[in-house]
Amino acid sequence: MRNKDIVLNIPIYHLCNQNCIFCSEWDKSDHKYLKWNEDKYIYKLIKDWIKDSKSLIFTTWEPTLNKNLHLYIKFAKDLWYERIWLVTNWSLMNNDEIRNNILNSGLTQIIFSIHWSNSIIHDYNTQIKWSFNKAFLGLMMTLKEWKNIDIYVSFVLNKTNLNDLYVYIKKFYLLWVKKILINTIRPEWYWQDNYLKYGFHYDKFIEYIKKLTKQQLELVNNLVKLDILNIMDIPVCIIKQSWLDISSYGTIELRKTFDNWKQLIIDNTVKNEIDLENGKTYVNKCFKCKYNYYCEWFYVDYINNFSKDE
Numbered sequence: 001m002r003n004k005d006i007v008l009n010i011p012i013y014h015l016c017n018q019n020c021i022f023c024s025e026w027d028k029s030d031h032k033y034l035k036w037n038e039d040k041y042i043y044k045l046i047k048d049w050i051k052d053s054k055s056l057i058f059t060t061w062e063p064t065l066n067k068n069l070h071l072y073i074k075f076a077k078d079l080w081y082e083r084i085w086l087v088t089n090w091s092l093m094n095n096d097e098i099r100n101n102i103l104n105s106g107l108t109q110i111i112f113s114i115h116w117s118n119s120i121i122h123d124y125n126t127q128i129k130w131s132f133n134k135a136f137l138g139l140m141m142t143l144k145e146w147k148n149i150d151i152y153v154s155f156v157l158n159k160t161n162l163n164d165l166y167v168y169i170k171k172f173y174l175l176w177v178k179k180i181l182i183n184t185i186r187p188e189w190y191w192q193d194n195y196l197k198y199g200f201h202y203d204k205f206i207e208y209i210k211k212l213t214k215q216q217l218e219l220v221n222n223l224v225k226l227d228i229l230n231i232m233d234i235p236v237c238i239i240k241q242s243w244l245d246i247s248s249y250g251t252i253e254l255r256k257t258f259d260n261w262k263q264l265i266i267d268n269t270v271k272n273e274i275d276l277e278n279g280k281t282y283v284n285k286c287f288k289c290k291y292n293y294y295c296e297w298f299y300v301d302y303i304n305n306f307s308k309d310e
Contacts, residue, residue, distance in 0.1 A: 008049045008056040012042055012069065016061035018089055019127040020115075021194050022156045022185040023061075042072055050079050057085035064092045070105040077106030085109045087154070091131055093138030103146050111152040111181065112139050116161050117168045124160060143175060150178040158185040158198040162208055166216055173223060180223070184233040187279065187301030201306045202238045209242035221245040235298055236291040246291075 016023075049056060056076060063069055063086060076084050084107050093099040112135060116122035119132035126132075143151055153172045157165065165182070172180050187195040212220070223229035224245040231239065239246050280297040289295070298307075 008045070008053055009060070010042060010045055010056055010058050010072075011060035012058055012063050012072065013061055013066045015065060016089075017065065017091055017128070018062070018131055020156070021125055021127065021160075021198055022115075022158050023194075039068060042068075043075060046072065046076050046081075047079065050081065054081055055083040055085070056081055057087060059085075059087040062089055062091075064088050064090070064098065064102065070101040073102065073105035073107055083108050085111065087111045087113065089113045089126070089131065089135055090138035090142075091128075091134040093141065094134060099138070099141070103142065103149065107149055109150040109152060109178075110142065111154050113154050113156075114139065114172075115156055116164055117171045121161050121164065125156070125158070139175075139177075143177070152179040152181055153177050154181040154183060156183050156185055157205075159200045159204075160198060162200060162204060165208065166212055166220065169220060169223065169229060173219075173228065178228075180229045182229070182231045186233070187299050187305075195301060196305055199302070199306060202234065202302075205234065206238060206242045209244060217243060233296060233299075236295040237285070237289060240291075 046056065058069060058072065066072075069086075073084055073086075086102070086107055086109070088110065090110075090112050114122065114132070114135050115125040116132065119130070122132035122135075123129055139151070139153070142149065155161070155165075155168055161168075169180055169182075185195060185199050187199070209217070209220075220229065221244060224231070231244065236246055279300050281300045281303065282292075283298055283303060286292050286295070286297065
């Protein structure tokens with residue numbers, strides 16, 4: 001999708017130093033995908049994309065394992081990309097050389113993957129001991145040393161950490177991160193057992209939010225209105241039932257259409273291309289819902305496994 005508001009995702013490594021229970025990636029170690037880890041393809045992608053967009057993001061699996069990451073970032077910066085993102089578990093950032101090379105290269109945003117507000121469940125989610133301590137230390141060092149980089153945190157909501165959601169939101173809000181991104185575990189055919197084990201019925205999400213105190217709910221909704229908190233993957237109707245505000249609902253791309261959703265009715269293929277690729281679908285109630293055309297819908301596997309009666 002070539003659009004000035006769309007961010008190019010550049011996968012630059014095929015391995016990870018964690019083994020997250022919700023991982024949506026597949027084993028790329030013997031896949032043709034490996035050619036995309038080669039310098040010539042990465043540089044070509046960066047060079048070619050500048051004609052169509054001013055934003056790119058380095059991701060998949062753990063991009064900091066690629067020793068040339070800082071060179072790719074600098075190359076993008078020299079081409080005058082306006083936004084250069086990195087998604088990382090930041091576990092290597094206790095290495096001064098790696099950290100300084102990456103942070104000095106021209107990044108504008110970093111998304112830290114941190115999946116609980118302390119080490120107990122976070123380390124269970126990553127399956128790596130001390131991974132929370134490393135990520136949190138890296139986050140704190142970056143917040144302190146690099147004021148020119150926008151810092152986001154990303155939380156993958158699943159059965160193990162659902163009841164920690166408010167504590168997580170408040171903890172990282174008080175640290176003055178730029179944004180808090182809430183995703184849900186994604187169903188993927190190669191991790192189907194994990195989705196069934198760690199996924200949850202949306203009723204559980206609604207129940208949890210409704211148990212928040214008035215003051216807690218007010219804080220969460222204020223963060224949504226200020227576009228500090230973004231909740232993704234969960235359909236709008238579920239968000240509404242939970243009493244959460246929807247003024248900055250969904251992904252960055254879909255939120256740009258929030259005030260102009262009728263355009264998606266006129267050009268419905270845009271929405272179809274976005275969501276069919278992600279394995280999402282309507283349910284019967286969606287056709288009567290006024291939020292249908294900017295909602296992210298339901299995952300097909302969610303309907304099949306958790307809520308066949310939606």
